[in-house]
Amino acid sequence: MAAVxxxxxxxxxxxxxxxELETMPREQLRALQLRRLRDTVENAYANVAPVRRRMEAxxxxxxxLRSVDDVALxxxxxxxxxxxxxPFGLFAxxxxxxARLHASSGTTGKPTVVGYTAQDLDQxxxxxxxxxxxxxxxxxxxxxxxxxYGLFTGGLGAHYGAERLGAVVVPVSGGATERQITLMxxxxxxxxCSTPSYALALAExxxxxxxxxxxxxxxxxxxxxxxxxxxxRTEIEAxxxxxxxxxYGLSEIMxxxxxxxxxxxxxxxxxxxxxxxxxxxxxxGKPVPEGQVGELVIxxxxxxxxxxxxxxxxxMTRITTEPCDCGxxxxxxxxxxxxxxxxxxxxxxxVYPSHIEAVIVGRPQLTPHYQLVVTREGILxxxxxxxxxxxxxxxxxxxxxxxxxxxxxxxxxxISTRVKVLEPGxxxxxxxxxxxxxxxxxxxx
Numbered sequence: 467m468a469a470v471x472x473x474x475x476x477x478x479x480x481x482x483x484x485x486e487l488e489t490m491p492r493e494q495l496r497a498l499q500l501r502r503l504r505d506t507v508e509n510a511y512a513n514v515a516p517v518r519r520r521m522e523a524x525x526x527x528x529x530x531l532r533s534v535d536d537v538a539l540x541x542x543x544x545x546x547x548x549x550x551x552x553p554f555g556l557f558a559x560x561x562x563x564x565a566r567l568h569a570s571s572g573t574t575g576k577p578t579v580v581g582y583t584a585q586d587l588d589q590x591x592x593x594x595x596x597x598x599x600x601x602x603x604x605x606x607x608x609x610x611x612x613x614x615y616g617l618f619t620g621g622l623g624a625h626y627g628a629e630r631l632g633a634v635v636v637p638v639s640g641g642a643t644e645r646q647i648t649l650m651x652x653x654x655x656x657x658x659c660s661t662p663s664y665a666l667a668l669a670e671x672x673x674x675x676x677x678x679x680x681x682x683x684x685x686x687x688x689x690x691x692x693x694x695x696x697x698x699r700t701e702i703e704a705x706x707x708x709x710x711x712x713x714y715g716l717s718e719i720m721x722x723x724x725x726x727x728x729x730x731x732x733x734x735x736x737x738x739x740x741x742x743x744x745x746x747x748x749x750x751g752k753p754v755p756e757g758q759v760g761e762l763v764i765x766x767x768x769x770x771x772x773x774x775x776x777x778x779x780x781x782m783t784r785i786t787t788e789p790c791d792c793g794x795x796x797x798x799x800x801x802x803x804x805x806x807x808x809x810x811x812x813x814x815x816x817v818y819p820s821h822i823e824a825v826i827v828g829r830p831q832l833t834p835h836y837q838l839v840v841t842r843e844g845i846l847x848x849x850x851x852x853x854x855x856x857x858x859x860x861x862x863x864x865x866x867x868x869x870x871x872x873x874x875x876x877x878x879x880x881i882s883t884r885v886k887v888l889e890p891g892x893x894x895x896x897x898x899x900x901x902x903x904x905x906x907x908x909x910x911x
Contacts, residue, residue: 487739488596488794492787495795496534499742502767503537504528510773513558516551517543517775537742537765538753542776548578548718557581559771568717569617580619580717581771587626589768590720593737594627597726600735600794601711602686603657605632610655610684612646612664613691614898615639619721620691624659627723633657640664640897643671651682658687662694662702662710663900666834669705670895680707688713690722692899693802693820697827701834714799718777719764725799730791733798740768743797744776745785748806759784761806762799780805782818808903810840812849812881819902825878826851831859831867835893842907850884851875857890 490498507528510517520541521527531537548556557564565584569577582590603609609628615621621639628635636653638646640660646668650658658665665687672679684706690713699710714734715722724741725734736743745760746753754760762781766774784800804818811817819838827834836853851871855864868885875883894901 484596488600488735488796490739490795492795495738498739499534499767500531502739503534503742503765504531506765506767506769506773507531507540507775509558509770510775514556514773516547516555517541517773534742537744537776540765540775542751542763542778543774544778545578545718545780549576552576553579554581557771558773559583564771567617568619568622568721570717577617578718583770586720586770586772589740590623590723591626591630593720593740594623594723595630596737597713597723598627598631598633598657598688600726600728600792601688601713602709602729603628603631603633603688607631607633607656607686608636608654608683609633609657609659610636610638610646610650610653612638612640612658612660612668613722618898619715619717620898623715623721623723624688628657628659643667643895643897644675647672647675647677647679650679650684651677654683656683656685658684658706658708660687660689661691661896661899662689662698663692663896664898665689665702665706665710666698667895667897669702670833670835673705679705682707684708686711688726690714692902693804695820695824695827696801697824698834701827712801714802716779718772719766719774719779720769724764728790728792728794732790733786733800735790735794735796736785736799738796741765742767743785743799745783746778748780748782757784757786759803762802780807782806782809810838810849811847812883813846815879815881817879817881821879822849822851822875822883823902825874826853826871829867829871829874831856831863832871832887833890835895837893837901838903840903840905840907847907848884849881850886852886852888852893854888854890854893861889 524541526539564581565587566582569579611624613620613624685708687708687710702710712727713722714725725736727734742765744763748761762779762783764777781802782804783802785797787797804820826836833854839850841848864887868887871885
């Protein structure tokens, strides 16, 4: 197995570079996980009343865990638990002992609130710095951070991780897209942090200004916060001229930096010294064999303020513990294909939005700006695709382009759909997470 190659670290970077943890033999890594799992379970038992009641009902305590696999004895946590105990009912520390709060937008009800102690924030910065380094960023890089700041975890998570790395951070956040392009050029940005959909919005705006981002200094893109396909990666790389890297996180667990691709880009390394990963059958809740698709479940191992026990992410993926060419031994998450609560059933065929995106993106006369419109006809769901034509494409060819896409989706996804080709600029651009699905089905009361 090849060793991780690391140049001499600057003093600013020395605090977070721990190759002995990233390359730890798996037997030792599992032993470390077990110790930290027991501590996490005891922390939750002692300080989080709803978790304690569930553990008592299950008849299990931290000391009962004899191996990491015994995590399956513990009850699951789901997103509705956080809303049911809003705002601080799942916290293991009182508010006065916290250093920061983040929260979701709460557009569909009460927001999910997450809290951090000073130690939690320190570990978060370390893990995000580790993620940057794994992706190829180095001290001295200029990080253009276009993730949203505020209650969303993306902006501040990427910001403090880059500072911990020893990089120069441009905290631009979202919006003012034309100005962002100027700043990237003037400041010599080498790393771009954003959602993949906003990266494409930046590329489009630059092209409209006659600016070729491929001629700039950008070499790495740290993209996350929304599902994206391999086709989207190819599109971004072709239009911006950088290496697009997938970074994974969710606010309930920490924020960005829970897992990240290394320079090999052969799956996201989940940082197993801080998180325990499982893949389960979403219907039965039972573990699936390694390499099989299932729902990702995460247990935090070092969080103080908000220990999460077996949190069901709803993200569908596979995991492998096969060695990576980079030398890191931490398990790899093999790209998130979608969420099991986002899966569409179109006339009896199961399909994820990301499967449709893989067919859409990269078609020469169509842009990657699209929305899926889901409706219900009788008792069956239907999906229509609204997608923009490339600038300069004649409007009288829109119908033929739509027919071609209908055929491609039928062949590759097995579903029948409708396609409406729109003129350039007709699909709203997102400054954060893109709205890819418009669900117009009647609400079930």
